[in-house]
Amino acid sequence: xxxxxxxxxxxxxxxxxxxxxxxxxxxxxxxxxxxxxxxxxxxxxxxxxxxxxxxxxxxxxxxxxxxxxxxxxxxxxxxxxxxxxxxxxxxxxxxxxxxxxxxxxxxxxxxxxxxxxxxxxxxxxxxxxxxxxxxxxxxx
Numbered sequence: 001x002x003x004x005x006x007x008x009x010x011x012x013x014x015x016x017x018x019x020x021x022x023x024x025x026x027x028x029x030x031x032x033x034x035x036x037x038x039x040x041x042x043x044x045x046x047x048x049x050x051x052x053x054x055x056x057x058x059x060x061x062x063x064x065x066x067x068x069x070x071x072x073x074x075x076x077x078x079x080x081x082x083x084x085x086x087x088x089x090x091x092x093x094x095x096x097x098x099x100x101x102x103x104x105x106x107x108x109x110x111x112x113x114x115x116x117x118x119x120x121x122x123x124x125x126x127x128x129x130x131x132x133x134x135x136x137x138x139x140x
Contacts, residue, residue, distance in 0.1 A: 025098045025105065032108040042109055053079065 032038045057075055060068035099105040 022098070022102060026102060029098070029105045029108075032106060038108050045109075 032041070053075065057072045060072050099107045
């Protein structure tokens with residue numbers, strides 16, 4: 001009996017989280033009608049896809065030389081581990097893009113792939129945050 005109640009609670013929790021996620025996604029998506037907001041998120045998305053991080057690593061090597069090697073290696077390893085984890089999770093989970101499920105969501109850009117938003121962004125953010133902390137500690 002307790003096990004059944006636990007399953008029901010978990011199901012209700014997941015349903016509530018799904019509704020919250022959908023409502024928030026729709027609300028945020030509707031801000032994309034404003035060009036400034038849309039272009040801001042496009043820029044952040046593009047920079048987050050590697051350009052900023054590659055430039056940062058090259059900049060560290062140029063400015064710090066061999067002293068910058070440890071933080072750059074840490075960033076590269078963290079990026080590789082994050083990418084491998086992302087690819088593994090992507091293969092194990094299937095979450096449709098919100099615009100495929102909700103008619104209220106406007107597609108205002110080209111999606112990266114089928115699951116990048118939910119999995120990739122969060123894991124990438126965690127790994128990059130830790131990399132920045134390591135870089136800061138090594139270079140200070």
